[in-house]
Amino acid sequence: MFCPPSAYAAKCKGRTLMPWISVIIKTDSMHVEILSDAMLALGALSTDIHDSAAGTEHEQPLFGEPGEPAAGVWLAPELTALFKGDTDIPAVMRAAAEAAALPAPPSYRIEYVEEQDWVRVTQSQFNPIRISSRLWVVPSWHEIPDPNAINLILDPGLAFGTGTHPSTQLCLEWLDENLGGGEDVLDYGCGSGILAIAALKMGAHHVVGIDIDPQAVEASCQNARLNQCSETEIEFHTQMAERTDTERGGWANIVVANILANPLIMLAPILTHAARPGGRIALSGILAEQAEEVMAAYQQSFDMHIALNREGWVLLTGARK
């Protein structure tokens, strides 16, 4: 239901204002960004743009991967802006229309957002995940479902890696199947540290986790502490140190990297250099249609193949020649 400003005013009469108001605006691809910027300048706490044609034949990605051109333009973008409950929304809409050089405010509707314990809401969406017969990923605030299993206790914080994404699960399953014990492991793009810590708990001798994002490194360190990993067994950094103990150019028995196709292609020389001859690599964060391109970047040094796939995501693996 779309609500013109006068109806909005009437709706607010006699009603206790909720702490938050969500304004949902139907617009077009020409005005959506300028309206979004205007909303933020006019006091919106956040804005979100999505394709209201999603689910129809018009649905298409708006952005490509980093470094790639935009994949398309949404035909029916919908802008949602969140305001405090006492905001004069009709005045905001008039000012936003002016900023976007529109003759009148676009049609919009409002929804009232109840105050919630957002931490609790977020936590309730993240439950223990059984990866294999011996491995569970358990949120730090949750009870351990199987005390006899290997339980990876996790608080992802701001980092990626709760264990719910198919590419993370493929990596965990692959590690579960392929770690024999005693390996030196590199986890490149460690996020929450989920793969690195899992590798250590499943028997790796020493694990190095690298992430370009300092917040991910911090989350990984915290999760390592939660899991009582010792600093001599596991370390996290924003970049890889030059190793002096490299054996014929490589030190890792296992290299795992769950990032995205393009960064993985660019990182091929670094990841290849880290793997010792005979060592294995596992790459994920790759869509099935990107597999050939990523394999080509590693094929010279590894005999690459697709080992696992789930929901359109694949895990590529190979042994260092």
Ligand SMILES: C[S@@+](CC[C@H](N)C(=O)[O-])C[C@H]1O[C@@H](n2cnc3c(N)ncnc32)[C@H](O)[C@@H]1O
């Ligand atoms: C998809 S998350 C994976 C997190 C975790 N390893 C997992 O499997 O769930 C990818 C991570 O790679 C990091 N990343 C992206 N590009 C990177 C690069 N060039 N070097 C190191 N880390 C990178 C991101 O910051 C992010 O934390």
